[in-house]
Amino acid sequence: MSDSQVMGASPSPALPATMPLARVHGAGDMRIDQVEVPAIGPYDVLVRVGAAGVCGSDLGYVAAGNMGGAPLTEPLPLGHEFAGIVEQVGAEVRDIAPGQRCAVNPDSGLIGGGGPGAFAPFILVENARLGLEICPIPDSLLLEKAALAEPLSVAMHGLNIGRVEPGDKVVVLGAGPIGLCTVICLRHRGISDILIADLCDARLERARQLEASVTVNPSCESLGHAVGQAHGTGERYGLPFVGSDVIIDAAGSQEALGELLELAKYQSRVVIVALHKKPMPINLWKMMANEFSISGSIASDRAEEFNECVKMLADGKVNVDPLISHRIDFNQLDEAFRTAADPEASAKVIVTFPQVA
CATH class of the missing domain: 3.40.50.720 (NAD(P)-binding Rossmann-like Domain)
Known part of the structure; x- marks a missing residue:
């Protein structure tokens, strides 16, 4: 790894200015909004999302139109079970480089629970640390399986x-x-x-x-x-x-x-x-x-368990294939949510982003 990779990379000129992001606006009202691609700070990492699971809490937030009963003051971004590839790193970030494949622990950034959301092509992981928020995965582990770590x-x-x-x-x-x-x-x-x-x-x-x-x-x-x-x-x-x-x-x-x-x-x-x-x-x-x-057990502080699950998935000794029932493109997010809401038809529904290798 080069010194420039360790200390940070310049923003990629290939990044678009805006991106679609799934957000809750009210009861039963999930929309795909066009928002600015997040800009990284010195301690942040921008991840290109490759796969994201639909959680029961996502379905609950959409149904209720809020999180925990408090009325929304602004739209609520959705998505916290995800894996992807590091796109950019801030100048003060250490040991994380662009191109790193990873699963992301959403806990400290309240990802999908009041912070940023992973149902989008890119997500900002603030104050990112290796092994805490950014958990590396081997090339042999599919991103859709890495998204199961959460x-x-x-x-x-x-x-x-x-x-x-x-x-x-x-x-x-x-x-x-x-x-x-x-x-x-x-x-x-x-x-x-x-x-x-x-x-x-x-x-x-x-x-x-x-x-x-x-x-x-x-x-x-x-x-x-x-x-x-x-x-x-x-x-x-x-x-x-x-x-x-x-x-x-x-x-x-x-x-x-x-x-x-x-x-x-x-x-x-x-x-x-x-x-x-x-x-x-x-x-x-x-x-x-x-x-x-x-x-x-609410699992809001679980870095050790998250990393244990990443290792378990990477080892491949325990069969997880029956857990994934559907793989649905991000462009069909409404279908993914409808499918996930049907217990007879689905288990874990994975939303895919085909532009990520």
């Missing part, structure tokens, strides 16, 4: 919160993208006893392809009974429990979670990764008597 790291953070370790019996509620990512991360961590539950048989089939050991559709059989058959049962203080060590809620279903909380065993761990939109009653006597813990 949702996978959400799942990996949940496993760390739940202190999951080999030998644990794990229940995953929900076989949507985060639930499927959880199965992938469990397999990566050496856990094989994985039961996953969902109301959609197509999603459960993807979970089986990702090597979940047991799949359950609660609309067809009792969830508690199926978990008991898979993980064993017992009694404590005359009340039944199932033998699951960890329950990871990636569904947001109060009915499913409530059923398993009533059956949670002594010192089991429950991790809430899903977004619950309403308060939920909990039997605190059961929680006290069985000493089980309930923890939330």
